[in-house]
Amino acid sequence: MRSFAVSRTVAASLCLAASLPLPAASAGAQSIDAVAARISAQSLRGHLSFLASDLLEGRGTPSRGQDLAAEYIAAQFRRAGLEPAGDDGYFQTSERQYAERDMTRFSFTVQAGGRAVPIPAGAVDLRLRDALALQDVPVVSMLWAEAMADAARADGKLLVLAMPADRRAAYADLGKFKGKPALLVLVDAGKQSGSGVNGWLVEEDGATPAGGMQRMLTVYGADAAAALGAPGASASVTVPAPGTRTVRLRNVAGVLRGSDPVLKNTYVMLTAHYDHLGIRNGDIYNGANDDGSGTVSVIEIAAALAADSKRPRRSMVFMTFFGEELGLVGSRHYGKHPLFPFKDTVADINLEQIGRTDDNEGTRLRTANLTGFDYSTVPAALQRAGKRFGVTLWKHKENSDRYFAHSDNQSLADAGVPAHTLSVAYAFPDYHGKDDDWQKVDYDNMARIDRTVAAGLLRIANDRTAPKWTDAPNAAKYREAAKKLKVEK
Structure with missing residues (x-):
């Protein structure tokens, strides 16, 4: 297993690259630079060291630890100045029956x-x-x-x-x-x-x-x-x-309103799941990379974008889902009860496992994968953003298609919204293990990935042309769903 500490040489290179002036003179480019500068590896470390601590007991669905995580995420959205987007402040609630024997x-x-x-x-x-x-x-x-x-x-x-x-x-x-x-x-x-x-x-x-x-x-x-x-x-x-009891589960959602008189009524989403496996046989499964890394990245990117004086044309929705580990339950709930009309939602970027660089197939530095890479034009926007920060967005030959339906982008894609999951590692040594801890995350690399995601979101939010599904054979069902959305408009 490789060391998770970034070498001094690599760290120095990252710092130097981040400090170099970027070749752009437009107001949009200046805004991207300002947003990127606010995304901090140390801030990400601070968020994750809490959310993936033993105090939160693995954030199982349902659990006290998951409730604490939801409150923390809502507090960060509130601190950033996002508008609450749920049916209960920042929370989209779902009352469910929980069965046990x-x-x-x-x-x-x-x-x-x-x-x-x-x-x-x-x-x-x-x-x-x-x-x-x-x-x-x-x-x-x-x-x-x-x-x-x-x-x-x-x-x-x-x-x-x-x-x-x-x-x-x-x-x-x-x-x-x-x-x-x-x-x-x-x-x-x-x-x-x-x-x-x-x-x-x-x-x-x-x-x-x-x-x-x-x-x-x-x-x-x-x-x-x-x-x-x-x-x-x-x-x-x-x-x-089994007997049953009622539990109250919560997605956490905030919105950054756009500036364009017309496009502000359309939405770009950034999502992740904040649950993990909880406690198993007395061991706490903290889920730092899966998916604490995606959760804290949503928090960090939202704060960076909200602090900018120049608002994007479209509105941005930041959301974390419960119950992904139980079968995409929170995102499926959103799919049935959207807070924003799907006909007005132009894209979703879902973040999953972006903190660890020790992929089972080899080290992944300054790279990220996207599921359904050929399915829509969203990956192209992220590829362009990646060039600015030295990040390569690529298609994994097998996993890009295989895992498209196995993360929280699926419910939005089923509704016709171009939606993909971005990750650094599809599989890593502690996947679903009790040792997926916050100390093993490469925070400098994660910050670089987050800057790319933020820039990609801005590109999509400021482009008057919305992303669309491609002619890829595996995207056919999603193209058909998108056609139905156009009829609703």
Whole structure:
């Protein structure tokens, strides 16, 4: 793992580059320079050292730590002078039902080789919503490929599969699985305990979330794996019904009003998610890079733009979402209940994982990726801005398209708004790990990326021609959604 401290030589180069006069004489260029000068690595460090501290307990959805984070973000928007844009000041509220179980009533016993092997609740992650009661159900162990090809063999039984190394591909397979076992059990013998998570947000309409199997759980530990793999094994499982309680969740939103008499009624958005994984088995998952880095960048860029005496032509909306880690819940809520009409929203730049430069594929300095790179003209505006600050915006050959639908830009794109997610690292060593801490972030690089984003936002906000979707094949559904928005105007 590389050191996260920037070398003296690199640091000196960054400082020198930031201090050099930039080749532009227009009022717009002068405004970009002034905004960029207000974006500070030290300020970003200050924000993130709080938001990713243990005090906020990983900002899980829902949690006291997430509520503290929401209040902090709102206070920074207030300090910057943004107008509140929510239904409750700076907050867009969503009252939801949160379901959880009394796990003292959970039991899982395997009968194998003439003995009973109990599997404790701490060694299980539940992936089912309803109560379950199975008594002496035969256990069938199958290879992954075999189960995908011959699912019916385990119908009505407890089907055991070893968890493959590629979990993302595995869950994609399970989403298409046609078998009807009494219960599907994934086994991970390499770990000894589950996540400790016992709760989920109920969908707004009360429906069970779509995608994947619902009668499924994951079991951890070599002893459990051996018992479930024994010939002639059977199992009894009791999963209690969940209870529900009402929780109040909040997106945080502020607006910087534009100056043009007409264009001020159109909007450019900068977004990020401020939640993370919370506490799991006693460990705090602080989520400094995912996505504390995006959150503090929204705060810093908003303050830098709001402090400028020259307002952009279009209005700018700054927003942080709850519940991304639970399935883009906060941004999906915004997609159903927009604070600003989608027909008047010209673009969204969503920030995700922009603080760490130690991408699993190699070091990423002065570069950033965009999902859906070819889908709209937004990336071109950011590329032009990047040249000013020595930042290269590029398309990752595989991940640019693959991850377009896996972050908070998706809800806006579905509505027809050109929306992309910008990141420095798609994957890094502590991704969704307990050691994603604020001390590991490269703040000088993040400040440079943020200056690029701020300049790109200004370009879009001051351009009388709004961004548009391109003719890229994968952008077809978004082009169609945009056509419907034009009809609404």
